[in-house]
Amino acid sequence: MSGDRKDSGKPKGIATRLAEGGRRLEWTMPVVNPPVWRGSTHLFANDAEREKALGKIGDGQFFYGRHGSPTQWALSEALTEIEPGAAGTVLYPSGVAAIAGALMAVLRPGDVLLVTDNAYDPSRAMATGLLTDFGVEARFFDPMDTDGFAAAICERTRAVLFENPGSLTMEVCDVPALTAIAREHGVISLIDNTWASPIGFPALERGCDIAIMSLTKHVGGHSDLLLGSASAGAKYYPRLKRTAQALGQVVSPDDAALALRGLRTMKVRLEQSTRSALAIAEWLKARPEVAHVLCPPLPGSPGHEIWARDFTGGCGLFTFILEGRTPQHRSRFVDALEHFGIGYSWGGYESLALPFDPESIRTDSPWPPAGWNEGDRLGIRLSIGLEDTNDLIADCEQAFAIMDTE
Template sequence: MQLETDLLHIGRPQSGPASVNPPVVRTSTVTFDSLAQMRDTKRRREQGERPFSYGRRGTPTTYALEDAVSRLEGAEQTLLTPSGVAAINLVLMTLARPGAQIIVADSVYQPLRRIVDGWLRPWGVRVDYFDGSVAHLQSLLTDDTCLVYTEVPGSLVYEMQDLPALAALTSAREIPLVVDNTWASGVLMQPLSLGATVSLMAGTKYVVGHSDVMMGSVSANGETGRRLREMAVTLGQSLSSDDAYLALRGLRTLACRMDAHGRHAEALGGWLCEQPRVARVHQPCRPEHPGHAWWQRDFRGSNGLLTLEFEREVSDAQVDALVDSLALFGIGSSWGGYESLALPCNVAAARSLSTEWSSRGPCLRLHVGLEAVEDLQADLAQAWQAVLR
């Protein structure tokens, strides 16, 4: 069946009178009828099965969400974590190793840089950044490269990359390629189908969709998936059944929500391009966006994110005043929920290789929610009139 259909039905009770969604199973201890039954459960778990054996290892509720995210990502198995950053750390703890090299795209989620500087480098991991191109990545690869990590599109201004080409390069050398897929959240792009080894997401964003749950996911196939599951158990990473239930509820409507976010953001992006003091609108669905052809090839649509780059004459104080003048756009550091958000962003501080951003105008990231586009446009128009007229 089509993905939109599967997301409504996967992980639901399959027989007999039952609730539409799986019940919330809250437990730490699981009891057994006999020691033989307990030992058989342990044997099945060691053979790669997923029996219900202990709350930290998962419950029927979290297993239902794992199955749904696996369908979303096109993966054999998924691990759930307490946040997106926890998902990043799970992958790094599993695949990186002291003394080896990892290569990270320069346009990744900014907190990853804190992980690099605060943990990986002191731990003895060599870290190099690449500009997203195949040529630059190839020039950095060594015999002890153990991981390549990227995010497509990039964070803040959505730099595109030729993901299949990057995957072909790393696969030929048997180097795992990890992709942060939060922007697309599975419904718009599936990295594993394009050759990536691991796809991770901050489910806090679009999967949950209601700004009320912290959650991350890591999806993979084969031996890599098995290693990730073992490490998740070792690190004690798990998600509560209550949060899993809410995330599963949000995931049921992910496809239709993402379609609305994309349509609203595309319409608003076109209007913003025509406003005074705007140098450009960063949005992969726009034909002038660098790498737009790759977006057309690899993605099924767009989401609610866009970033305004103002002319250099516009000051940071004016951008702050513009944000404070908005009535419908909240001020918050997350995105992916049903509500619209606005937040100034410092691209220069989030890049290591590109120096051009220090001489360009300030940027403002918008997450376009599910409100009527006409109302959002009117809100922006009154702020423009008040601050940038």
């Protein structure tokens, strides 16, 4: 464990790191969890201490509330400990803020940013809106075309943003191969790693330079906070921290405390939701109403071979495609669900269903994919929570019956 607590120095498993990360004795004192340190003003015993602190501004140094307190420092340290290869982690008030902050740390006017074509919609909007306003040109690429990736890189390409798998259409790209190509061309690799987290996909070890997460999802786990993070090695962590401070990015200590609480149980929640998702995906695969199940941990699902090679875990988020139905059929199915809420986000303890139509936002990769029937277009994304698996299957079964009732 960190700080003055006993630590044998032996390598620790992920569950131990999740349980112990960030619990320095000077931060927790005699209690298990770091207290919630609320405060904008930090006081100094004398002017000499104030002068001394000026040269040590950073994690673990009281100075001013915007630079954090033990509650935020503990969360940053714990996240760093579960991300192999990370030198540090910067916190942001949302996942989108983390993506924006990380991109702004590495991009300059005139740069080209490559963006995976299956990216989260706010990432696409940021690339074609905010970053364009700052003189950055965004270009989209097909994440499944590994052989053609090098051709997408030009002399102005500064960075590439991956998302693996895509959080709607679930493509699993070959990140180690793609990041190796990027590195050969001097291009910085960033990844939105929210789906698997470092528990399931150690992104820095797989070749990425900066790993981004929406802590709102699996880390929080209870649908009651908004937070984001970006972790990096020694080369890019100082730049992330410097940019975040320049932008005035700071997170609430109350939200940091909630994220720390969620972090301790994240592994067991992910394992349970993954098991349940696999059982439901298998059941859906056999349904006549379903044309395709897009679930990377499911054998036979698109991308499963790369997932099995590169990932050590999954989560409860996957997609299925209705066969030959209309938008009205899909709406009836979703409306009939009793145990699934209708809403955005995912990774909480409750199950969610979200209809989606990615065709209108794809620019460089085909949707529907080649080989699918023309009518196989209507997607439903499920986020599987911690309810009883059999109850969720029964819920989907009764919703299918209602779906086909005119």
